[in-house]
Structures are given as structure tokens and as C-alpha cells.
Amino acid sequence: MTLTQNPPTVRQQTGRTVGKSYQSLVVMLTVTVALLGGIGTRLAYLQLVEGQYNRQLADDNRVRLIPRPPERGRILDRKGRTLAGSRLSYAVFLWPIANRQANWRPIVKRLSTILNIPEETIQKRLDQAGYSSPELLRIARGISPAQVTALAEFSQQMPGVQVQAEAVRYYPHGDLAAHVLGYTGEMSDEDLERRRSEGYRLGDVVGQMGVEAAFERQLRGQWGGQQVEVDGMGHVLRVLGEKSARAGNTVTLTLDLDLQKAAETVLGDRKGAIVALDPRNGAVLALVSRPAFDPNLFSTHITDAQWQELQSKSYPFVNRALQGYPPASTFKIVTTTAAIESGRYSPSTVLRTRPYIEVGGIKFWDWNNAGFGPLDFRGAMAWSSDTFFYQTAMGMGHEPLIEWTRRYGFGRKTGIELAAEESAGLVPDPVWKRENLDEEWFIGDTINMSIGQGYMQASPLQVAVMFAVPANGGDLVRPHLLKDQEAARSWRTPIGLSPTTLRILQDGLRRVVSSGTGTVMNTPSLPPNAGKTGTAEDPPRKSHAWYGGYAPLDNPEIVVVAFIENSPEGGGGKVAAPMVKQVLETYFNKTQPDSQAAPQGGVVSD
Structure with a gap:
């Protein structure tokens, strides 16, 4: 048996061809090894060095x-x-x-x-x-x-x-x-x-x-x-x-839905604000600003037509409860405090009121253009006599008035959680006037400030905080919206009122309701309460209307302040007080108003 066979043709090797085949084999082997090595090196690089990156690319596609x-x-x-x-x-x-x-x-x-x-x-x-x-x-x-x-x-x-x-x-x-x-x-x-x-x-x-x-x-x-x-x-x-x-x-939140509904109803379509808070701890029970907007519009996609309709209203995104306005005669709480605490006026002071006070050739009129005759602090509060408070301002000067204004929390933010939208208001003083108006401070500035006019600016929330001071016995409260279990005292800071001043404030505010400019609040539907009217001039526009009050008289649980911007219907006693009345009726009687509060006809109003 033949185990091997020679090829049919065998090439004859010479001296020139000896070793050539071996050399070719070596070259081919070298090239192959180099190629395999390059591919292996590349694969190793892609897998070991850039493996995470390339895996991410693959993952991103699947x-x-x-x-x-x-x-x-x-x-x-x-x-x-x-x-x-x-x-x-x-x-x-x-x-x-x-x-x-x-x-x-x-x-x-x-x-x-x-x-x-x-x-x-x-x-x-x-x-x-x-x-x-x-x-x-x-x-x-x-x-x-x-x-x-x-x-x-x-x-x-x-x-x-x-x-x-x-x-x-x-x-x-x-x-x-x-x-x-x-x-x-x-x-x-x-x-x-x-x-x-x-x-x-x-x-x-x-x-x-x-x-x-x-x-x-x-x-x-x-x-x-x-x-x-x-x-x-x-x-x-x-x-x-x-x-x-x-x-x-x-x-x-501290808000009470029923009270919020009542406040929104009585304010109606008027421009303004209503604030209700607990004077014992500053909890905000209701906070209303009008005109308003429906926040549901922004939960998805608001249309151009909806946006245009919103823009047609008068600044619906402005929270008027947190913006500054002249506080008018509600501010006489501060002026009374400053006059007595300054030591320039005794608690039993009686001053003769008149149609106007003339200073530097300027006549500063009383709101009724007639005066009210001799009044003490309680009577001046009840009838809101401007000329009474002009005289106290002239007698004590601007320093104690400005000091006590700041003690009551004006001129700074209240501390409510809506700080981004809250105005600090304005407490004018000689430095501010020189820096902003390039003018000196005049006695007329002090006179105007004494009745909450002039450059003075305060928000409805700040005014509510002011009313809480006589309501709770002399403490400044920090209003808040987040409900918690903290003790009431942690939200309160004494402002340094003497017991005598505190008693005069409480008596005067009660007389506003019992026999003064706020008698609309003297009703069997409410427990005994106290408050103060206010009407702030805003020429050439209509005046603003204010009313703030608290109840019950012996142990106040609630303060309510109503503010109507450029009220076309009248002043504080006529327009704002009826709103506060209905909000308090909701709080104490669990009733709900069915329409906006109507102005009270025949009311003597500041």
C-alpha cells in the first residue's frame, strides 16, 4: 500500500530559491499575528477601558x-x-x-x-x-x-x-x-x-x-x-x-374654610382685603384679597383667552392683604399709645376739639369739619376726632410717635410665611424723607402721621396685628399660616404697654362700638366687641375704607380687619364695618352670608 504520493510536478530548487518559501511564511505569520494583536488590543481597550461608556450607549438605545x-x-x-x-x-x-x-x-x-x-x-x-x-x-x-x-x-x-x-x-x-x-x-x-x-x-x-x-x-x-x-x-x-x-x-393651615368663604362672600367683587386672625397666637383664620384668580387655570395650560381675561381685571395677582396703604384712623391706637407713654399727656387729659388746627398757614381739618368739643382719649377714639390727635402729635413730637409705630410692628414684614409677596409698609422719619424726597421733616408730617395719613403705609395684615395688641393684653403676635401645636406664648412678644394705657385703649375701642362711629357692630347677633373705623384719603381717587375689631370683649378670640380700596360707597363705618360684622357672625353663630355686605345707611362714619 502506498502511504504517500509525490505531487505530479515537483519544482526544482536552485540556490536562488532555497529559503524563499520559509521567508514568505514568516512574513505572513508576522502580519497575521500583528493583525490579531491589534484587534485583540482594540477589543481589550473597548471592553476594559471604554466598556462602561459603550455599554451606556447600547443601553441608551434599548x-x-x-x-x-x-x-x-x-x-x-x-x-x-x-x-x-x-x-x-x-x-x-x-x-x-x-x-x-x-x-x-x-x-x-x-x-x-x-x-x-x-x-x-x-x-x-x-x-x-x-x-x-x-x-x-x-x-x-x-x-x-x-x-x-x-x-x-x-x-x-x-x-x-x-x-x-x-x-x-x-x-x-x-x-x-x-x-x-x-x-x-x-x-x-x-x-x-x-x-x-x-x-x-x-x-x-x-x-x-x-x-x-x-x-x-x-x-x-x-x-x-x-x-x-x-x-x-x-x-x-x-x-x-x-x-x-x-x-x-x-x-x-390655620385657615378656617367656613370663615374664608364668609369673608370672600361679604367682600364680593370689591377691590380690597379681609384678614381674620387669632389674637392669642397669631394664627391666620382667613385672608382674602380681591380681585382674585382661579389657580386651576395654571395646573395645565392656560389659553390666551383666559390670560387676557385675567389681565382685564385690576391686578388680580396682587395680594392686597399684604400690601401697604394709609391706615387712616385705625392708626389712632398707636397715636394714643405714644401720647400717653411719652409722658407728655396724662391718661385723664381732656382737649378741646375744633373744626381745624392751623399750622404754618395750613389748615388741618377734622373729618366732620366741625369738631366734637372737649374730649378725653376714650371719647376721641369713639368719635375719631382728628383735631384731638393733631394736638397730641404736636405736643409729643415725631420721635415717640415713630418709636411706638415701630413697636407695633409697622415698617417691617410681619413674619408670615408669604414673605416673598409681603410689603414691609413704610414708617416715615426725617432720615427717610431727606433720602427720598430731599426735604426736612415738618410738624405737618407729624400731624398727618398721627391719623394714619401722609407717607404712612400699612397692610391690612399689619393693621390686624395692631388690633391684636389691645385684644390680647399688650403683646405683638407673629401671624402664621402653618398649623402646629406650639404654645401661644411662643408667638407673642410684649411691646411694653402700661396697664393704664392698655385699659384706655380697650375702653376707647369699646366706646367706638357702643356709642361712636362703629355702632353698626353693636348688635344682639354678636357678643360685646370693640373696634375702630377709618377712612383714608387717596386723592384724586376715592378714599379707602377701613374697619378693624375683635370679640368677645372679655376674652377676645378673633380679630377681623376689612379694607376696601378706593371705596365708591363710603367710609369705614358705612362700608367696612358691615363686612366685619358678618364675618364675626359666621364665627360665633355658624351662619353663612349669601351675598356681599351692603353699606349701612344712616351711619355716622369716619
Whole structure:
């Protein structure tokens, strides 16, 4: 048997060909080793050095992050009734990585038509997120059923577009307490840049004013979501991981829903504010500002027509309860205090009132243009005699008046949680006047200030805090909206009133109701109470109307202040006092007014 066979043709080797085949084999082997080594080195580099990066690229094309925003914490009144909660709504999301940038253009155009959102707006959001982002990007909230249907019909032509249900903010009472609660909305680019380090992301919804903004940290909650694997069409293949969203905390306010409703009803469509607080601890029971707005409009997407309607109102977003106005004759509480505590006037002082006081050729008139004859401090408070307080101001000078004005909390923010929207008001003094008006302080400035006019500015909330001082026995309270279990004394600071001054204030405020300018409050429907009228001039516009009071007389539980901006119906005793009366009736009798308070005819009014 032949085990081997020679090839049919054997090439004859010569001296020139000996070793050539061996050399070729070596070269080929060297090239092969080099190639394999290069490929191996590259594979090792890609896997060991850039492995994490390349795995991320692969994951980004097959793994989708489906974020789930948390349900915002509820806002409740002091009795646990819902003031702000959540409801389900539909939102539109984009998955940027699903398409190349150029392929998004026709999709954006169609979305713009269906959602009535400018193409530029959608395109800007995509540019901000980045086209390699695997996270869903919200571009519209609160879409209508018709829009949901349209998006479903065109879903095949719009890969990377999803419609999902989500919780949005809901205010069951509409515009009730709108300025207290505020509203929510998506963050602006500037806010996002400023707060990105706090974990906020593009499209996040945050509180924009009021309690929603003040307690954003408590109400916000924590995001959750799913990490899912998808196929090339974007269909979910499996869930890789899940983190539950954590709802925000519930915030319970000091507001009383029934009292808030009553205050809003009696103020009606007038411009102004009503504040009710507990003089024992500063808890705000009601805080109303009109005109108002419906915060539900901002929970999804406000239309141009809705925005224009809001703009047609007179500054509906201004919280008038926290803005400064001349406090008028309510301020005579401070002037009485300063006059007696300065030592220039004894508690038993009697001064002759007259039609006017003339100083430097200027006549400062009493509000009735006649005067009231001889009065003591109690009588001057009851009848709100301007010329009585002019004389006390001239006698003590501006220093004690300004000092006691500041002791009562004027000229600085009250400490309420809505600090971003609160005005500090103004306590004018010689330094302020020189710096702002380049003028010296005149005796006429002191005279005007003594009746809450001139440059003096105070908010309805500050005036309510002032009334709390005689109501609670001489302490300045810090108004607050967050309900808690702290002792009442922790919210109070004595301002240094002597017992005699305190008694004169309390007696004078009671006489306002029993026989003076506030007799509309002297009614069997209320327990004995005390208060003060005020009418502030605001030329060339109509005067502002004020009334502040507290009840019951022997152990006050509530202070209510009503303010009507440029009241066309009359002064404090005629217009503002009837509002306070009805709010107090709700508090003590559990009744609800059914219409705005009517002016009281035939009332002697300051």
C-alpha cells in the first residue's frame, strides 16, 4: 500500500530559491499575528477601558427611563378639609432618543397642530433635553379628549410620542383663598438653572406663589419611575427596575374654610382685603384679597383667552392683604399709645376739639369739619376726632410717635410665611424723607402721621396685628399660616404697654362700638366687641375704607380687619364695618352670608 504520493510536478530548487518559501511564511505569520494583536488590543481597550461608556450607549438605545412624578402633597384647612389636592389628567411626552434630530421635524410640526403649541416651543424643549436623552420629556399637560384621540390616530407617524395619565394640581373651591394657596406651574429656564442642584429637572412643576411656593419643599415629594427595555419600535419588552414615587407631605393651615368663604362672600367683587386672625397666637383664620384668580387655570395650560381675561381685571395677582396703604384712623391706637407713654399727656387729659388746627398757614381739618368739643382719649377714639390727635402729635413730637409705630410692628414684614409677596409698609422719619424726597421733616408730617395719613403705609395684615395688641393684653403676635401645636406664648412678644394705657385703649375701642362711629357692630347677633373705623384719603381717587375689631370683649378670640380700596360707597363705618360684622357672625353663630355686605345707611362714619 502506498502511504504517500509525490505531487505530479515537483519544482526544482536552485540556490536562488532555497529559503524563499520559509521567508514568505514568516512574513505572513508576522502580519497575521500583528493583525490579531491589534484587534485583540482594540477589543481589550473597548471592553476594559471604554466598556462602561459603550455599554451606556447600547443601553441608551434599548433602555428607556419612564419617570413618574410624585403626587403633590395636599393642603388642608385647620379642620382637615381639602383646599388643594390632585386629579388625573393626560400629558404628552417625547422620547428624544427615539428619532434622529432631522426626523423630529415633521413630528414636531404635527404635534404643534394637534396641541396648539408653537413649533418653536416644542423644538426648544427637545434642544434643551438633547436628542440622545433616554428620559421622557413632557411638552403638554391637561390635554383634551379630542387631542388624546388625534394623537392616537397619528401614533404610527409619530414614533417617540406618548400620552400618559398623571396627577395635576386641583383646587376644589376655585378662586377661594387663591392668594393664600397660590398656584403651580412648570419651572422657567432661569428657575431650573438656579435649582438644578436641588434635584429639579426640565419640566418639573413647582409652587409659583402663596403657600404652594412657601412650602414647596414639604409639598414636592420625590420622583419615581421605571427602567424598561424596549425594542426598535419603542415597545416595552420587560421592566428592569422600578422605584415608587413618594407623595409630598400634607400641609395643614390655620385657615378656617367656613370663615374664608364668609369673608370672600361679604367682600364680593370689591377691590380690597379681609384678614381674620387669632389674637392669642397669631394664627391666620382667613385672608382674602380681591380681585382674585382661579389657580386651576395654571395646573395645565392656560389659553390666551383666559390670560387676557385675567389681565382685564385690576391686578388680580396682587395680594392686597399684604400690601401697604394709609391706615387712616385705625392708626389712632398707636397715636394714643405714644401720647400717653411719652409722658407728655396724662391718661385723664381732656382737649378741646375744633373744626381745624392751623399750622404754618395750613389748615388741618377734622373729618366732620366741625369738631366734637372737649374730649378725653376714650371719647376721641369713639368719635375719631382728628383735631384731638393733631394736638397730641404736636405736643409729643415725631420721635415717640415713630418709636411706638415701630413697636407695633409697622415698617417691617410681619413674619408670615408669604414673605416673598409681603410689603414691609413704610414708617416715615426725617432720615427717610431727606433720602427720598430731599426735604426736612415738618410738624405737618407729624400731624398727618398721627391719623394714619401722609407717607404712612400699612397692610391690612399689619393693621390686624395692631388690633391684636389691645385684644390680647399688650403683646405683638407673629401671624402664621402653618398649623402646629406650639404654645401661644411662643408667638407673642410684649411691646411694653402700661396697664393704664392698655385699659384706655380697650375702653376707647369699646366706646367706638357702643356709642361712636362703629355702632353698626353693636348688635344682639354678636357678643360685646370693640373696634375702630377709618377712612383714608387717596386723592384724586376715592378714599379707602377701613374697619378693624375683635370679640368677645372679655376674652377676645378673633380679630377681623376689612379694607376696601378706593371705596365708591363710603367710609369705614358705612362700608367696612358691615363686612366685619358678618364675618364675626359666621364665627360665633355658624351662619353663612349669601351675598356681599351692603353699606349701612344712616351711619355716622369716619
